[in-house]
Amino acid sequence: MTIGAYRFDWTVISRNFPIILQGLSLTLKIAGSVLVLTTIVGLIVCFGRMSKNRIVYGVATGYVEAIRNTPLLVQLFLIYYGLPQWGIRLSGFTVSIVVLTLHTGAYTAEIFRAGIESTSMGQIQAGKSLGLKNTQIMQHIVLPQAWIAIIPALTNQFIYTLKDTPLLAFIGVKEMMYIFYDIQTNTWQVFEVYLTAGGIYLLFSLLIGFGARRLESHHLKKFKKKT
Amino acid sequence: MEVVIENFPYFLRGFATTIYISLLTFGIATTISGLIVITAEILDNRKIETLITVTVNLIRGLPLLIILFMTYFWLPLMGLHINRFLAAILGLSIFFTASISEVFRGGVQSIEQGQAEAAMALAMTRWQILTYIILPQAARRLIAPLLGEFVRIVKGSTLLSLLTIPELMLAGRETVEATFMGTQIYLTIGFMYFGFVYPISLIAKKLEAKFYYHY
Numbered sequence: 014m015t016i017g018a019y020r021f022d023w024t025v026i027s028r029n030f031p032i033i034l035q036g037l038s039l040t041l042k043i044a045g046s047v048l049v050l051t052t053i054v055g056l057i058v059c060f061g062r063m064s065k066n067r068i069v070y071g072v073a074t075g076y077v078e079a080i081r082n083t084p085l086l087v088q089l090f091l092i093y094y095g096l097p098q099w100g101i102r103l104s105g106f107t108v109s110i111v112v113l114t115l116h117t118g119a120y121t122a123e124i125f126r127a128g129i130e131s132t133s134m135g136q137i138q139a140g141k142s143l144g145l146k147n148t149q150i151m152q153h154i155v156l157p158q159a160w161i162a163i164i165p166a167l168t169n170q171f172i173y174t175l176k177d178t179p180l181l182a183f184i185g186v187k188e189m190m191y192i193f194y195d196i197q198t199n200t201w202q203v204f205e206v207y208l209t210a211g212g213i214y215l216l217f218s219l220l221i222g223f224g225a226r227r228l229e230s231h232h233l234k235k236f237k238k239k240t
Numbered sequence: 241m242e243v244v245i246e247n248f249p250y251f252l253r254g255f256a257t258t259i260y261i262s263l264l265t266f267g268i269a270t271t272i273s274g275l276i277v278i279t280a281e282i283l284d285n286r287k288i289e290t291l292i293t294v295t296v297n298l299i300r301g302l303p304l305l306i307i308l309f310m311t312y313f314w315l316p317l318m319g320l321h322i323n324r325f326l327a328a329i330l331g332l333s334i335f336f337t338a339s340i341s342e343v344f345r346g347g348v349q350s351i352e353q354g355q356a357e358a359a360m361a362l363a364m365t366r367w368q369i370l371t372y373i374i375l376p377q378a379a380r381r382l383i384a385p386l387l388g389e390f391v392r393i394v395k396g397s398t399l400l401s402l403l404t405i406p407e408l409m410l411a412g413r414e415t416v417e418a419t420f421m422g423t424q425i426y427l428t429i430g431f432m433y434f435g436f437v438y439p440i441s442l443i444a445k446k447l448e449a450k451f452y453y454h455y
Contacts, residue, residue: 019317019318078438079434081441082391082433082434082437082438082441083395083430083433083434083437084394084395084396084398084409084433085395085398086398086399086401086409087398087409087412087426087429087430087433088430090412090413090416090422090426091422091423091426091427091430093422094416094422094426095422095423095426095427096422096423097422098420098421098422098423099423172301175303176302176303176304177303178303179303179305179306180305180399183402190303190305190306194309197313203309203313203314203317204314204317207306207309207310207313207314210306211302211306211307211310214301214302214303214306215298215301215302218301219301
């Protein structure tokens with residue numbers, strides 16, 4: 014097919030399909046690992062942000078503000094190109110996971126905090142008056158309700174993480190963007206390459222979005238059953 | 241450390257370019273989003289609304305880097321030989337127009353439907369409802385999210401370094417490639433971005449608390 018003077022040749026995609034798939038699998042592996050790890054980091058930082066201890070609060074807040082007010086690319090390059098100066102040579106893959114986790118962790122922490130704080134005070138007080146311990150209050154009252162607000166924000170964050178992965182190509186990680194960029198540099202078939210690349214990212218964003226909505230309604234049903 | 245001090249003027253020039261690019265993109269994106277949202281509200285045509293929604297979500301679903309590469313590589317092959325700088329601004333503007341039009345839409349819709357309905361009962365035209373009732377109220381609520389978008393534009397401008405646009409990030413990269421002092425340089429660059437972005441986000445937080453009441 015031709016548009017104007019440009020002849021589309023989709024075989025560039027079919028020929029390179031295996032290696033594109035490899036890149037995609039690496040992208041998904043990284044995004045998935047980051048999602049899991051960031052939940053842990055996010056929870057820890059979130060409790061730090063809600064702590065009454067001034068030092069803990071200060072460290073957590075400083076961490077969140079530092080991450081949220083600096084570009085991800087700077088953070089990535091700082092760790093990847095900075096650490097070797099001190100003798101630490103980490104692979105692009107490791108740096109990606111570490112930096113992305115710490116980066117998203119700051120955002121995740123705020124998502125958790127917003128969700129938890131949105132649970133009404135009255136319910137917490139009711140729990141206390143019933144003699145429940147703080148951990149029980151957390152477990153049975155606050156967290157189930159917080160989840161309702163947290164799940165959509167968290168899945169949104171997952172989509173953002175997926176769209177952040179292309180940057181890792183410039184840290185030497187052979188994920189999907191790297192593969193497509195490589196193909197384009199060799200064949201100059203920029204239309205096919207970036208249309209496909211965009212299409213795949215879009216597809217996964219949509220898939221995650223659908224999965225998110227199903228998760229939300231499932232949790233809502235569970236929650237309604239409880240109450 | 242001397243490396244940082246030596247190259248500081250170079251960083252400052254990059255920083256100026258970053259600010260210039262960010263402001264330009266913000267201006268373009270806000271203007272076009274505003275026009276789109278207002279036109280859509282006035283026309284009140286389902287098909288146009290769907291078209292806009294689909295396009296906006298299409299653009300927002302793509303990574304910024306891919307959109308930048310698309311504008312950078314496709315335009316020359318389509319006959320439009322514009323310089324890198326314009327291509328970069330175009331790419332950024334497209335992405336953030338989609339993003340900001342969502343902000344505008346949210347702001348306009350956050351004004352209670354009741355007011356719009358009351359106005360319609362008074363036989364006001366959509367244009368009148370928009371200009372006299374909705375926009376004045378929405379405007380105050382939009383400032384904080386818009387500042388947030390500006391911050392995201394500044395952070396997104398770092399991707400332009402991958403297209404060799406001479407902004408702050410590229411200045412840092414080139415200095416690192418020459419001197420191998422990654423930590424000091426990227427920390428400095430980071431502080432420069434932070435120093436610019438943090439005050440803006442503080443203002444946005446204050447404004448958000450002040451203007452957005454929860455109901």
